[in-house]
Amino acid sequence: MMLVYGIVTGILFGFLLQRSHVIRYDVQLGALLLKDMTIMKFMLSHIVTAMIGVYVLYDFQLVQLSLKPTILGGVVIGGLIFGVGWALLGYCPGTSLGALGEGRLDALWGIGGMLVGAGLYAEAYPYLSKTVLTWGNYGKITIPQVLGVSHWVVIFCMTVLVVLLFRWFEKKGL
């Protein structure tokens, strides 16, 4: 049953990704060249909407959070490496499948590369888990925890900031 939920959720998400065109190489590179902020608009609209919804449900104890630990070594070094690969490929892991779905077949090479990359990482993991992945481990922390304030304060500020950012994007025609 879980698998059915998975595919249905994926279809809905893929449909919206295609309709907003964020799965395109040109749009992804446009973001990295600071010419086209479509991806930021999509991601931040998603984040703000889901953040409000999920934290309401969380306050009523209807959902549990699933946080990833903040390990600076892994997140910073891995994040930067990913960024370089992302610019070369022009798709991220999720959008590569979406791009394939709308006929952008160059995504196939990327998907092949990503499978190889996953294999290489699996080989390197025993070494990395003893080194990089032990550097700066702060555990599963959230911004409200670090600031010592209610999550609603952070959500309010974030929402205001995102709205202002969107207005700026539209003014600049990005």
Add this chain to the structure above:
Amino acid sequence: MRNRNGWNVYVCGVLSGFVSIGSIWCVGKFFGASTTFVRSTGMIEQIFSPDRVASMPYFLKEMPVIDWQWMFVMGIAVGACIAAVLYQDFKIQWVPEHWRERFGLSVQKRAVVAFLGGIIAMFGVRLADGCPSGHGLSGGLQLAVSGYIALACFFIGGLIAARLLYGKRGNSL
């Protein structure tokens, strides 16, 4: 590059946010994509050397099985395909437009760079423990510190590499 035949991106973002809420509420599943590549590679390697895969720590951590996220990632391809066909947006293309303007028509050239980019991207994303979906969307919406640091690093790495690839002025794109 304006969005000619597409929907308003804010509307799509908000709607996808509701899909995310529904998934978290109904089945407790947060969006993510990159673990699926690990599981798939594990499944492929299993065909050739099952004993070795069974003893590798990373494949013990991320078992080579089909799970919710695996189906979610396949669903993205199906959903995008349905939308593209429905709205006459489906197009077979081996070389993206921006790429063609900068690097020419060669399919091989694009293939080599996309393949290498894929290797680098996946290695980095596993080290970071999440992709723009897992860290960016799911981490971001939970206000996770890791999500925002990851998102910043994704863009910093990407901005530098894109600038090197396309030149300072983005090659008049």
